[in-house]
Amino acid sequence: MTSSQPISRTPGRPREFEIDEALDKAIVVFSERGYHGTSISDLKESMGLAAGSLYKAFKDKKAIFLAAFDRYKQVRNGVLDGELALGTDGRDKVLRMLRVYADASLGEAGRRGCLVVGTAVELAAYDAEAAERVHRSMSRTEAQLEALIREGQNDGSIAAATDPHAIARLLLSLAYGMRVLGKTGPTREQSYCVVDAAMTLLDR
Numbered sequence: 001m002t003s004s005q006p007i008s009r010t011p012g013r014p015r016e017f018e019i020d021e022a023l024d025k026a027i028v029v030f031s032e033r034g035y036h037g038t039s040i041s042d043l044k045e046s047m048g049l050a051a052g053s054l055y056k057a058f059k060d061k062k063a064i065f066l067a068a069f070d071r072y073k074q075v076r077n078g079v080l081d082g083e084l085a086l087g088t089d090g091r092d093k094v095l096r097m098l099r100v101y102a103d104a105s106l107g108e109a110g111r112r113g114c115l116v117v118g119t120a121v122e123l124a125a126y127d128a129e130a131a132e133r134v135h136r137s138m139s140r141t142e143a144q145l146e147a148l149i150r151e152g153q154n155d156g157s158i159a160a161a162t163d164p165h166a167i168a169r170l171l172l173s174l175a176y177g178m179r180v181l182g183k184t185g186p187t188r189e190q191s192y193c194v195v196d197a198a199m200t201l202l203d204r
Helices: 016-033 040-047 051-057 061-084 090-104 107-112 115-122 128-155 164-184 188-203
Strands: none
Touching: 016 040, 016 061, 016 107, 016 115, 040 051, 040 061, 061 090, 061 115, 061 128, 090 128, 090 164, 090 188, 107 164, 115 128, 115 164, 128 164, 164 188
16 A cells, blocks of 8 residues: 545545545445455445546545545544533543444444454554554544543542543453444444443442
8 A cells, every 4th residue: 555645626626525425435335345355446336426536536545545534533533522522420421432332333334344443453554554543543532531531530420449541441442342343233232231331340
């Protein structure tokens, strides 16, 4: 994979909202098939863009992939931030965050898989740009969890003896583990039971 980035807008390039819609479709293909299992023909068909429009917007397949990854994180972060805004205290926010990952692991979306997990497994070991995006994504999640644990300790909803860093790391592993298990078709009850068990760690 050679270094590539989406190129700047040029006359005739699809409008931004069209690009976002196309990238949402590319996310599905990359999540289901992986980077190497996805061809340019697959992307043209799924994104609904003619070859000319596709190459005006993106240099190559890698550029499409990186843009799709960034779009995926933008959408998922928006969902997560919206849910956290409803939280009443630190503990409730941790619960809501874990349930966002649990819900994303259910049904068709769960079987499709997580683009972050897929990228970590398939590309991060040898592609620097992919590895940097995976690291940034997981670091953000871990930092959010640690901050929420500390918030809960300050408001009294989480035990003061809890180690924020260690438990945040453990919950990070749980969150992405649920995304992997999502490919096996877990039920909501199964996923929420795991979350409820993990929440008991905040009482120690």
